[in-house]
Amino acid sequence: MTTINRQIHLVSRPTGEATADNFKLVEATVPDELQDGQVLVRHHYLSLDPYMRGRMNDTKSYTAPQALNEVMGGGTVGEVVASKNSGFAVGDKVVGMGGWQEYQLLSGDLRGTLRKVSTEHVPLQAYLGAVGMPGVTAWYGLTQIIAPKEGNTVLVSAASGAVGTVVGQLAKVRGARAVGIAGGPEKCRFVTEELGFDACIDYKQHTDLKSLSQALKQACPNGIDGVFENVGGLGLDAALQRMNAFGRIALCGMIAGYNGEPIPLQQPQLLLTNRLRLEGFIVSEHMELWPQALTELATLVGTGKLKYRESIADGLAAAPEAFLGLLKGRNFGKQLVKLI
Known part of the structure; x- marks a missing residue:
């Protein structure tokens, strides 16, 4: 029996x-039959992320634009x-960039494109x-750029999102004070009461x-030492006014x-x-x-020390509206699409 693979394409x-x-x-x-070296993956979840909006434009960026009339790219x-590939067996759980579709057929050397996970x-x-x-993303920006010292104050915009939630908790692990910016009292309560941020501004x-x-002055009485910026605009302008040398x-x-x-930045001279x-x-990169x-993230999640929240849309057909909602901040935590 022929298996149907439903896909979502970017058409304009x-x-x-x-x-x-x-x-x-x-x-x-x-x-119906795989060729030597091929692997067929049935996707369980699709990731929706803000970066996808930029790829919809036909403009110069750090990566090529999403091609029209092809499967929309994304993590899965x-x-x-x-499987007819010695590196993968039926039943293996895997993570990759399978895109907005229910199945993905891969061929050849799959190192770097498909990874087995436990x-x-x-x-x-x-x-x-x-x-x-x-x-x-959260780990890199915090540890490699902000590099907080114990007692520093780290400000995180979009603090209730998939990246922001992790930034603040990693900052707390390192002895820093974590302050978030989020939209609405429910998200702010989650950031402080569930994730352990020291403060959150609505x-x-x-x-x-x-x-x-x-x-920000009230939430960061000792100023701000590091900013993890996901949004730009007004929040970044306000943060610049409160940053320490x-x-x-x-x-x-x-x-x-x-x-x-x-x-535009209102006071770039800062x-x-x-x-x-x-x-x-x-x-x-x-x-x-x-x-x-x-390794650090898996250990923290596995031991219950790193908490997260998910918004889950049901079925591939729900992906476009869920994505548009993500861009407007309607999601709470990581936005996923459940495919099975």
Whole structure:
């Protein structure tokens, strides 16, 4: 019996905000017989991440744009359901970049494209979140750029998201004070009461620079030593006003401008007068550090010392709307799509 592989393709590029019309659900078939060296993976979960919005544009960036009329790219976890590759057996749990589809057929040397993982202590879907790319992103920006010392104050924007939740907890492990910015009282309570941040500011209650800067002053009485920036815009402007000399900014994302909006800094001179270090980074360019990061993250998750939360959409067809909701902050924690 022929197996149908449902896929979501990017069929048009957005002008301004992305819409569901930019995507199309299509069907393809899975070969009945594999060739030597091939592996067939049935995806269990699909990862939705903010970086995907940038790839929808046909503009120069750190990676090639998403091709039109092809499977939308993205991280996946799943199970090997057929194999003619000596490195993988039926039943192996794997993580890869399978894209927005239910199955993926891979061929040849799969080193670096498909990785076997253990679910003995870490749930499979966590390899797309706290023990996956978002977790390593948090680990790299915190440890390699901010490098907090005990007693430092670290500010995290989008603190209830997949990356931000990990940043604050890793900062606490290192003896730093963790302060988050999140949207709404429920998210802020989660950040402080469940994750252990020292404070969390609801940006929806502070919609101008003066108000947000004052809130940061109260939450960070000793100033800010490190900023993990996921959003840009008003929050970064307010943080710059409160940073201590020689502070470090790990620039991970600028979601405030993902739809093409300008996001100028209001007081860029503060970078100079406070001798601040601002460094953008792309975590996939630092693969040599992934094993070290994943070892720490898996240990913390496996022992219950690193907590996380997930928003799960049901079924591949729900992926576009879930993705659009992610861009508007409707998700709570890591946004996943359950495919099986």
